[in-house]
Amino acid sequence: MPSTTLASLTTLRLGGPAEHALTISSPADWADAVRAIGQRDDQAPVVLGHGSNVIASDAGHPGTVVVMNTEGITATRVDDTTVDVTVQAGQPLTDLTAWAAAEQLAGIECLAGIPGTTGAAPVQNAGAYGQQISDTLDHLTVWDWEMNCMRTLPAEACRLRHRDSRFKNNPGRWTILTVTFHLIRSAAAPVAYQPLADELSVPVGTRPPVAEVTAAVLANRHRRGLLLDPHGPDARQAGSVFLNSPVTVTQADHWSAAGCPVHTDSDGQLRASAGWLLEHSGYRPGNKIADGIRCSDRRALTLTAHDGATATGFAQALTELSAQVEIATGIKLRPEPMLVGAWA
């Protein structure tokens, strides 16, 4: 198990040494990996997919980092219209949505263009354009590092909520090995999000073909700077740095009147746009935030790393931005990327 740096495994390209790194390329490698980690470490490994939603510590990780690189999509017909699709954890989510579009399988089309692996997507119940993993997740297979065994977790056991799950709240306990979705051979789910309806030139509630919605989502994400271009000026980023904030009805009324987009999520919670709140508090696209850390030229909510950036500086920048927004608006922003590695 050779050493490596967390920087080389994350899209922010920040983070210190990992004592050992292990890439899992085939499901058949898993048993050997568990044995090797058990003999060497006294803690569960840090597990990464593409490292697109993490801030990895400058101090690195004094144990094993496992990179999930397993690929494979297996479809099992349930009935004339329903298909169970089991996906290996390392399969890029974008490949899965492209495959589903080609197969005319509905339920995950709005997740097109979200960077990262399918195995990481349940961790924060990844979602976009009114759709999220919990809409179609049937079950997961996981390795439980506490019980030292493989388990099947039905979707209900995963406690998937808005950008949240039991995995996010107990990092290290479970490694997701496969994800099974319940998809329907039909037109896409009803378009729920106005910008997507505008992109498709249809009213909200319309059900265009899956491939059309997938293409429209990708076009809309491209226009809004929401695709990860590893060679572009915003290559070193972890996506939106704050989640849209839960607000009370009074706050929603107040900030809507001021121009802030506020929407009701599928859980019934009102949420205010974190990007709008950030800009309202004085942070604009292109602003320098700290040494080596700037708001993207495309959107304030994406912070990009440059020469001189550190993970500590990046995390401090989020604390500072959140505090400034709370002073300006009374609303607390919660960071979206997860801290991994050894943080004080």
Ligand SMILES: Cc1cc2nc3c(=O)[nH]c(=O)nc-3n(C[C@H](O)[C@H](O)[C@H](O)COP(=O)(O)OP(=O)(O)OC[C@H]3O[C@@H](n4cnc5c(N)ncnc54)[C@H](O)[C@@H]3O)c2cc1C
């Ligand atoms: C440009 C850009 C746009 C984005 N847009 C969206 C969006 O629209 N919606 C959205 O929800 N997210 C978005 N994200 C965030 C990110 O893409 C998702 O959270 C994605 O699911 C992360 O996948 P990953 O493989 O990179 O995970 P990583 O960053 O490698 O890991 C994320 C977390 O999951 C854990 N983890 C990873 N794999 C496993 C596994 N197999 N088992 C257990 N734990 C695991 C890690 O330990 C870490 O805590 C965006 C990010 C970027 C850079």
